[in-house]
Amino acid sequence: QDFFGPTSGTVLLNALRPGEGGFEPPTDDSFLPATDRAFLPEGFDPIFQRYTQNNVFRRSPRSRAEVLGHPVELQGKPVKDFGYQIRQFDDLLKAHGLQSSLRVVDEKLSPATIRDEFVRNMKTRDDYVVVNYKRSALGQEGGGRISPLGAL
Numbered sequence: 001q002d003f004f005g006p007t008s009g010t011v012l013l014n015a016l017r018p019g020e021g022g023f024e025p026p027t028d029d030s031f032l033p034a035t036d037r038a039f040l041p042e043g044f045d046p047i048f049q050r051y052t053q054n055n056v057f058r059r060s061p062r063s064r065a066e067v068l069g070h071p072v073e074l075q076g077k078p079v080k081d082f083g084y085q086i087r088q089f090d091d092l093l094k095a096h097g098l099q100s101s102l103r104v105v106d107e108k109l110s111p112a113t114i115r116d117e118f119v120r121n122m123k124t125r126d127d128y129v130v131v132n133y134k135r136s137a138l139g140q141e142g143g144g145r146i147s148p149l150g151a152l
């Protein structure tokens with residue numbers, strides 16, 4: 001559950017048609033070890049460039065260890081900060097060269113305004129919405145969740 005941020009970042013990075021305009025994702029061959037690839041036909045390479053939960057950390061403002069609970073210093077004290085906060089997620093996207101706008105939704109915004117912003121965003125090519133919400137508000141267990149928003 002601590003990987004909602006990196007996973008959502010991976011989904012967005014792969015959805016943006018990597019390879020166009022100099023936007024080249026890294027190669028990640030971790031899913032198929034070289035020992036297994038030795039059995040493939042000569043010249044066949046099943047590995048292709050894509051973002052994964054492994055290589056998205058190459059440009060992450062937080063290390064994998066920090067996401068998993070390695071203490072970070074906060075106001076002079078070691079603190080475990082599991083997962084990603086929404087502002088850290090915004091930093092992750094920007095570290096990978098994406099344009100990102102952070103919009104905090106609170107009780108000051110009307111449901112109509114929120115809906116209109118979502119609809120406008122969904123009509124824009126290569127523009128995505130990622131939401132961060134408190135799972136308990138939806139009757140789910142756990143703390144916050146970062147997730148891409150999808151619509152048909």
